[in-house]
Amino acid sequence: MNNLPVFDYEDIQLVPNKCIINSRSEADTSVKLGTHTFKLPVVPANMQTIIDEPIAEYLAKNGYFYVMHRFDEAARLPFIKKMQAQGLIASISVGVKDYEYAFIDELKAQDAIPEFITIDIAHGHSDSVIRMIKYIKETIPESFVIAGNVGTPEGVRELENAGADATKVGIGPGKVCITKVKTGFGTGGWQLAALRWCAKAARKPIIADGGIRTHGDIAKSIRFGASFVMIGSLFAGHEESPGKTITKDGNLYKEYFGSASEYQKGEKKNVEGKKILVPHKGHLQDTLTEITQDLQSSISYAGGRDLESLTKVDYVIVKNSIWNGDSI
Numbered sequence: 001m002n003n004l005p006v007f008d009y010e011d012i013q014l015v016p017n018k019c020i021i022n023s024r025s026e027a028d029t030s031v032k033l034g035t036h037t038f039k040l041p042v043v044p045a046n047m048q049t050i051i052d053e054p055i056a057e058y059l060a061k062n063g064y065f066y067v068m069h070r071f072d073e074a075a076r077l078p079f080i081k082k083m084q085a086q087g088l089i090a091s092i093s094v095g096v097k098d099y100e101y102a103f104i105d106e107l108k109a110q111d112a113i114p115e116f117i118t119i120d121i122a123h124g125h126s127d128s129v130i131r132m133i134k135y136i137k138e139t140i141p142e143s144f145v146i147a148g149n150v151g152t153p154e155g156v157r158e159l160e161n162a163g164a165d166a167t168k169v170g171i172g173p174g175k176v177c178i179t180k181v182k183t184g185f186g187t188g189g190w191q192l193a194a195l196r197w198c199a200k201a202a203r204k205p206i207i208a209d210g211g212i213r214t215h216g217d218i219a220k221s222i223r224f225g226a227s228f229v230m231i232g233s234l235f236a237g238h239e240e241s242p243g244k245t246i247t248k249d250g251n252l253y254k255e256y257f258g259s260a261s262e263y264q265k266g267e268k269k270n271v272e273g274k275k276i277l278v279p280h281k282g283h284l285q286d287t288l289t290e291i292t293q294d295l296q297s298s299i300s301y302a303g304g305r306d307l308e309s310l311t312k313v314d315y316v317i318v319k320n321s322i323w324n325g326d327s328i
């Protein structure tokens with residue numbers, strides 16, 4: 001463990017290869033998860049200030065993956081039915097408390113089987129998550145189960161062995177996370193190295209969750225073993241974002257709070273998240289388009305035509321960060 005190379009997104013640069021395409025528009029950013037193909041290997045975080053039903057519907061209709069949050073529990077069953085009635089995929093989140101087992105039974109009884117279920121727990125390497133994975137796979141095996149979050153190869157293996165179809169890696173690297181300072185644990189500051197470590201052990205797809213600050217970090221995540229990245233803060237500031245719009249000193253902001261913050265929980269108990277304001281930045285589709293173009297450019301620098309080409313490029317560790325005093 002003490003010999004494990006430790007680095008994060010800003011400590012790495014990918015090394016270019018000869019370009020083999022004539023235009024970046026030729027580069028293919030599509031990715032398969034389970035039996036479905038999506039336009040981008042990017043999914044907005046399943047948090048209340050990041051996604052709501054209209055955003056989920058927009059993403060599904062336009063060929064992007066989404067994961068609905070689990071914080072409006074009663075809305076989940078009608079949401080699945082509504083999405084599937086429109087021929088769209090249903091992708092929901094669950095926790096691990098006792099009533100979630102009854103919810104899984106209800107899904108089966110009503111034949112409302114979501115295409116994707118994400119088990120969304122802070123410390124996913126736990127018996128409670130393993131039990132829930134097994135229960136879902138026994139009860140509704142057709143659902144693709146994403147389980148997390150974990151930060152070690154042992155965590156990945158145990159969840160995969162329990163039946164998870166994909167695992168989510170990232171304990172504490174998030175922008176509104178305070179787990180790292182409140183508990184002293186996590187992958188904050190070395191998320192990219194943790195991803196690499198976990199990916200070496202994985203037999204199924206990995207979703208890198210948290211700590212993505214620039215679009216280049218998406219290409220780096222794929223280089224280090226992610227099939228998908230989950231992003232909160234970069235999706236928090238849109239016109240469509242569910243967070244409250246705030247005007248401060250004449251500037252527009254959106255609220256972004258952690259799922260383990262007191263704003264989410266409604267009480268100050270086991271708080272591991274905070275609230276921040278992020279600058280308002282226009283429409284969601286503009287960001288999706290810019291991410292697509294940037295990722296197409298990444299693929300061209302990798303010397304390939306698709307995401308696979310990013311998985312093989314060389315990299316260097318850059319001392320004192322890539323920023324060199326600059327910012328975006």
Ligand SMILES: NC(=O)C1=CN([C@@H]2O[C@H](COP(=O)(O)OP(=O)(O)OC[C@H]3O[C@@H](n4cnc5c(N)ncnc54)[C@H](OP(=O)(O)O)[C@@H]3O)[C@@H](O)[C@H]2O)C=CC1
Pocket residue numbers: 095096097120121122123128149170171172173174177179210258259260270272
């Ligand atoms: N990715 C990350 O780094 C983190 C993400 N989060 C997000 O915050 C939200 C809330 O997460 P979470 O608190 O897990 O969900 P819940 O509040 O639904 O807790 C789920 C269950 O796990 C128990 N539990 C939670 N944390 C621990 C722990 N460290 N050790 C033992 N048992 C535990 C809880 O009991 P009890 O409350 O009684 O302990 C509860 O029974 C999620 O959306 C999660 O993704 C939160 C922190 C870190």
Ligand SMILES: Nc1nc2c(ncn2[C@@H]2O[C@H](COP(=O)(O)O)[C@@H](O)[C@H]2O)c(=O)[nH]1
Pocket residue numbers: 045046047149170171172173174175176177178179180209210211212230231232233234257258259260261272273274
């Ligand atoms: N430690 C905490 N992590 C949290 C909380 N709420 C969400 N999250 C995680 O953060 C990512 C998003 O990260 P970002 O860097 O892209 O903003 C999200 O997907 C969760 O895994 C929280 O309250 N505490």
